[in-house]
Amino acid sequence: GEDVEQSLFLSVREGDSSVINCTYTDSSSTYLYWYKQEPGAGLQLLTYIFSNMDMKQDQRLTVLLNKKDKHLSLRIADTQTGDSAIYFCAETRSGYSTLTFGKGTMLLVSP
């Protein structure tokens, strides 16, 4: 299977919370990242978490890391229409130089 997997699509209503999930295969992952990509734009770094942390909160964003299950999630509180975009999960591994991405989750926020 893929090294980093994400569900492809998520639809929520404005004001609800969104939870985007990511699973990875390698237990030596050191840093895990979340990026946002709007149409026609580059990848914007939203947040990242080091593998010795369980949770990181930054304003409306909460990242949860379950190392045992190799599961990462991004929760967006009070989701707005401007949050509609593709969200990518990415990892780097101890001893490796590369940054590996999932295929991205398209978040659609309806009014």
Added chain:
Amino acid sequence: NAGVTQTPKFRILKIGQSMTLQCTQDMNHNYMYWYRQDPGMGLKLIYYSVGAGITDKGEVPNGYNVSRSTTEDFPLRLELAAPSQTSVYFCASKGTEAFFGQGTRLTVV
């Protein structure tokens, strides 16, 4: 803060032509990367570099070349452009955080 700067933003090439995509970063990062993004396919790693003078192949290196003569610059060279190289190309650099340029949209006709 410039971050990662890519040029050009758009380019149309004819089959068989060559070009260089420029990438420069001002964060003194050792790690730099080139990715291509095709619709629905996520990002695929073309080449990467762990420091000046050191480059290595990624997942899809065929048809491309890179060099890293300075910490700041990491150009990507396309020789003999093919329609399969039509894509959006992203350069990135990484310290602890990894930052991306705005991309180059390349069409080969």
